[in-house]
Amino acid sequence: MLESLLVPTGIVALAEIGDKTQLLALILAARFRKPWPIIAGIVAATLANHAAAGAVGAWISSYLTDSILHWILAASFTATALWTLVPDKMDDDEATTKRAFGPFLTTLIAFFIAEIGDKTQVATIMLAAQYPDLLLVIIGTTLGMLIANVPVVLAGNFAADRLPLTLIRRVAAAAFFVLAIIAVYQAIKVSSGA
Template identity: 90%
Template sequence: MLESLLVPTGIVALAEIGDKTQLLALILAARFRKPWPIIAGIVVATLANHAAAAAVGAWMSTYLTDVVRHWILAASFTATALWTLVPDKMDDDEGTGKRNYGPFLTTLIAFFIAEIGDKTQVATVMLAAQYPHLLLVIIGTTLGMLIANVPVVLAGNFAADKLPLNLIRRLAAVAFFVLAIISLYDAMKVSGWIG
């Protein structure tokens, strides 16, 4: 049961380093200089986005056979591992909050939209399909987002400039590759290819 919380927390925290939503957190922190409403917006947006993603993952695990689910998971984890190695860049006008909604609402809207189709959302779908405790997966992926983004909001540019982003991206990719290998092994086992 604890694995359903800890693995998603670690995976998303690593995958989020250098991600566009982390860059968005930095931009919002610099623009508004009000960390607590920004952090609250990140929490609400992430919970909503990852709950929807986890629901899709739970649906996948219910309606797909074990064989198909394991093969999809292995392919998805491999693709996410490769995707993690590519640094995210933010468009100049993305997430700048040009309309004045205040720090909380701007963060809520920007983070929710930025997370759609992002690698951490895809990871949430895969993790929810793999682990049986849906609520723990949602809490874990949300904690992972907070572990990566709250220090950026609080410390501003200092934290982002000092982190070894390439090393962290490689570690996240390795973690996804390990999950891909485990899923591949499970797929071959469920398919009867290995005993």
């Protein structure tokens, strides 16, 4: 049960380093210079986005046999591992939400939109399909998002400029590859009836 919390937390925290939403956090921190409303916006947006993604993952897993689910998870984790190796760049339209909304609402809207189709949202879908406790998966992926983004909001450029992003992306990719290997092992095990 604790695995449903800890694995998603670690995976998303690693995958989020250098991600476009981390760049967005940096831009919002520089623009508004009010860290707590920005952090609250990140929490609200991530919970809403990852709850929807987790629900999709849980729904998908209820319609697939264990064997098929594990093969899909293995392919998805492999694709996400490869995707993690590619550095993200901030899209101009995601950073230009009107300032009139203030730091909380701007962050909420921008983060929610930026997370749609992002690798951490895809990871949340896969993790929710794999782990039995949906609530813990959502809490874990949200904690992972906060572990990666709160220091950027609080420390601004200092933290982002000093992190070895290439190494962190490689560690995150390796973690996704390990999950893919575990899913392949589980698929083979289920298929063979062991």
